[in-house]
Amino acid sequence: MSEKRVNFEYCDRMVADFEKVIEKPIREKSSVYYTGVDLGTACVVIAVLDENKRPVAGAYRYADVVRDGMVVDYIGAVQIVRELKEQIEKDLDTELIYAAGAIPPGTDLLDSGAVKNVIQGAGFECTNLLDESTAANQVLRMKNGAVVDIGGGTTGISVLKDGKVVYIADEPTGGTHFSLVIAGAYGKTFDEAELFKRDERNHSELKPVIQPVIDKVSSIISSHVADHDVEEISLVGGTCCFTGIEEMIGKKTGIFTHKPKNPMFVTPLGIALSCRQEEM
Numbered sequence: 001m002s003e004k005r006v007n008f009e010y011c012d013r014m015v016a017d018f019e020k021v022i023e024k025p026i027r028e029k030s031s032v033y034y035t036g037v038d039l040g041t042a043c044v045v046i047a048v049l050d051e052n053k054r055p056v057a058g059a060y061r062y063a064d065v066v067r068d069g070m071v072v073d074y075i076g077a078v079q080i081v082r083e084l085k086e087q088i089e090k091d092l093d094t095e096l097i098y099a100a101g102a103i104p105p106g107t108d109l110l111d112s113g114a115v116k117n118v119i120q121g122a123g124f125e126c127t128n129l130l131d132e133s134t135a136a137n138q139v140l141r142m143k144n145g146a147v148v149d150i151g152g153g154t155t156g157i158s159v160l161k162d163g164k165v166v167y168i169a170d171e172p173t174g175g176t177h178f179s180l181v182i183a184g185a186y187g188k189t190f191d192e193a194e195l196f197k198r199d200e201r202n203h204s205e206l207k208p209v210i211q212p213v214i215d216k217v218s219s220i221i222s223s224h225v226a227d228h229d230v231e232e233i234s235l236v237g238g239t240c241c242f243t244g245i246e247e248m249i250g251k252k253t254g255i256f257t258h259k260p261k262n263p264m265f266v267t268p269l270g271i272a273l274s275c276r277q278e279e280m
Contacts, residue, residue: 008258008260010139010141011139011140011141011260011261011266012260012261014055014139014269015139015260015261015262015265015266015269016261017054017055018047018055018058018265018269019262019265020055021055021056021057021058022057022058022059022060025056025057025088025091025092026050026055026056026057027091027092027093028050028056029094030050030051030052030056030094031051032050032051032098032277033048033049033050033051033056033092033094033096033097033098034048034049034050034053034098034100034272034273034275035047035048035049035085035096035098035099035100035124035272035275036048036049036099036100036101036102036135036268036269036270036271036272036273036274036275037081037099037100037101037118037119037122037124037268037271038101038102038132038267038268038271039065039066039071039077039081039101039115039118040066040151040152040237040238041066041067041151041152041153041154041174041175041176042062042063042064042151042152042175042176042194042238043060043061043062043063043152043238043264044060044061044063044065044077044080044081044084045058045059045060045264045265045267045268046058046059046060046081046084046085046088046099046268047265047268047269047271047272048088048092048096048272049269049272049273049275053272053273055269056092057088057091057092058088058265058268059084059087059088060084060264061080061083061084063076063077063080064076065077065080066152066153067152067153067176070114070153071114071115071118074114074117074118074121077118078118078121078122081118081119081121081122081124082121082122082123085122085123085124096124097124097125098124098125098127098275098276098277099119099124099125099126099127099275100126100127100128100129100130100271100272100274100275100276101115101116101118101119101126101128101129101271102115102129102130102131102132102135102267102270102271103115103129103130103131103132104131104132104149104151104154104156104170105131105132105133105134105149105156105157105158105168105169105170115129116129127275127276127277128274128275128276130271130274131156131158131168132149132151132156132237132267133147133148133149133156133157133158133168133236133267134147134158134165134168134270135267135270135271135273135274136149136158136234136236136237136266136267136270137158137160137165137234137270138269138270138271138273138274139260139266139269139270139273140234140236140260140266140270142160142163142232142234143160143162143163144160144161144162144229144230144231144232145159145160145230145231145232145233145234146158146159146160146221146225146228146230146232146233146234146255147160147233147234147236148221148233148234148235148236148237148249149236149237149267150174150175150217150235150236150237150239150240150245151174151175151237151238151239152174152175152176152238152239153172153174153175153176154170154171154172154173154174155170155171155173155174155217155220155221156168156169156170156237157169157170157220157221157224157225159224159225159228159230161228166228167224167228169224171220171224173213173216173217173220174217174237174239175197175237175238175239177213177216178197178210178213178239178242179193179194179197180193181209181210181212181213182196182197182206182209182210185209197242198241200241200243203242203243203244204243206242207244207248210242211248214245214248214249214252215252217249218248218249218252218253219252221233221249221253221255222252222253225253225255230255231255231256232255232256232257232258233249233250233253233255233256233257233258234257234258234259234260235249235257235258235259235263236259236260236263236266236267237263237264237266237267238263238264240259240263240264241262241263241264245259246258246259
């Protein structure tokens, strides 16, 4: 069995288990809970793991509190995270104390403080902050290659060698740009385009419409991995839920590209795996 297949199995099993506990939380008591808070441009996700680092609960909400990887509505972000936290605490009949967060690669000087403040403002003790694509690799478990996190506002890239991050980058262009192109092409509002884009029944029709944006994302990836021996790309992030995006990017970059099932949940699970029991 190849290393890639093992990676897929662990990641897909973890995501599948998380999808189940979103619908039906596991109420068995755990000595400690590890929480990951993912403040995405289009969606805020909270993932909760038990003492054995297995998913036990989760919740998410589409929101507009982050743009281009930056928190732009601090009060709104705190409120959403607090409400999701309270919802999960009620589901588990326990208090969630520790949480980790993540930021786009290379933006730690700009936004790490805001993300930490949101997490703390919602009532957590923030015990870790890391970049999003590195967090995702906690679930992907890639040894060599690139993890590409395509979010709403930005594309984040982490190049790995022997399991270690050797290069990180982040550039604007993501799902928001898909929606803007769709809105222009169909005469829709931005919000209407967002909803239209999320419906996978429309994806085949939308491929030629968003092809230029995917080409731009592919160009960003190619430029940042050019100086590294990258033979494999793993896609994560909500934007990668678009059907066939891996084939489109793989064809443009010339690099084998794949994505796990439901890539929107990989990063929050990786953040939760990175959570510790003591404050930063």
